[in-house]
Amino acid sequence: MEAEGNYLLVDGTGAELGKGEAKVVLAGDALEVRPRSGQYRLMPLRDIVTIANANFQVDVLMRDGRRLRLSALGRRYEDLVRELHRSRNELIMRDLLMNEKMRKPGVKAELRPFRGAEGPCEVRLYETAMVLMPLRHGLMRIRYSDIEGIESRDHVLRIALSSGELIALTMLGREKDPLWNAISDAMAELSRETQDVIRSAYPQADGCTLEAAAALLREGRAAGRWEVEEISEELWKGLEEEVRARGLAFEHSHLMARGRRDMVRIGMKRSLTGDVYIWFAVPILGDKGNAVAVEATSSDGSGRATYFFRIAPRATYPSMDEESREAMAEACMDIITAGLREINFRRQPIYLTDEQLRVEPWSKYRFSILLIPELRELRARFIGRVAHTGEEQWKAKVEELLAFNASAKDDSARWRDPEDELDPEDEN
Secondary structure, X not given: OEEEEEEEEEOOOOOEEEEEEEEEEEEOOEEEEEEOOOOXXXXXXXXXXXXXXXXXXXXXXXXXXXXXXXXXOOOHHHHHHHHHHHHHHHHHHHHOOOOOOEEEEEEEEEEEEEOOEXXXXXXXXXXXXXXXXXXXXXXXXXEHHHEEEEEEEOOEEEEEEOOOOEEEEEOOHHHHHHHHHHHHHHHHXXXXXXXXXXXXXXXXXXXXXXXXXXXXXXXOOEEEHHHHHHHOHHHHHHHHHHHHHHHHHHHHHXXXXXXXXXXXXXXXXXXXXXXXXXXEEEEEOOOOOOEEEEEEOOOOOOOOEEEEEEOOXXXXXXXXXXXXXHHHHHHHHHHHHHHHHHOOOOOHHHHOOOOHHHOOOOOOHHHHHHHOHHHHHHHHHEEEEEEOOOHHHHHHHHHHHHHHHHHOOOOOOOOOOOOOOOOOOOOO
């Protein structure tokens, strides 16, 4: 779209870089400022940090500190505000790794104050999450597994989250009940998939056990061994056997023997192909530890690689007592779980180096890293990965990686297997 008005561009210190009358064009992934006299400016949407609009002015803050103010836009003001947010949100959708099948297209609503946003909003439903796209705010992704309940009262659709937050949507009109039903259906479908895996792992499970286990192991979450055993010790044994039956027998056995079996966490996740796989994390402590190993089954019955993440700073880990190491390991597994959920369990954004991110086809992840702090934390803790090959070769390389981690001094040092080739399709 195009609009005409006045512009003012300043740098991070407030020094003027340009001003005057200009045509503003929103095209592709950039905002163009075409002054009547002066320098043409191209402002990539990915470089925009915030968009503020009030008193018929639009203020844009760029990543490099520059600030652009647009004013005197006339009737095109509202159109520009709407389309600028919409275009940037669509781009962020891709950068936040939301490449999922859409279950229900945009529904118009009014959002009551939620995480700093309110007012006109579009609601979209995807396979594993709901996306809120406010007219004057960045988008927000709400996983179905984080929804505790939904109710409709006084023409308001209220969605309670496990965080204690409440999403309130109004002005839905005839779409209120269809949206409510669609969210409930998506949640029920994910719950059924989780229960199917639980039934496979523990066929004797009764209704109460199934319900409790499905709530604990909601899509993408990870439960500790003691949490599962509180529901049923037989269920935990069944889940371990299910992991081994899905092609990870020697990997699972070795990691359980090498790590803290009592601290293991396990979870389930729907893949991009629609299958449900099981993943688990086990901390490896001791003098040659300081690592959490993360493993996952896959739809073809075999895993691809075992991923390792650093628990504590390498300089301080050797002097830590066992209790402190255990606490840091629990915190590390919290971070891993949160990070994996934020990136929809993709692996490439974790292990690709900064150099690899500069070239196609992986440059798309550069902006994901800028937008997702949890991904930056995963990358900072990433030690390396060991591809699934023969049993003895895999075991030898796991020990090689752990020895490297124990001897390395720099927290940014990564272990790299020269035989491990990048797989452009390495996605779950």
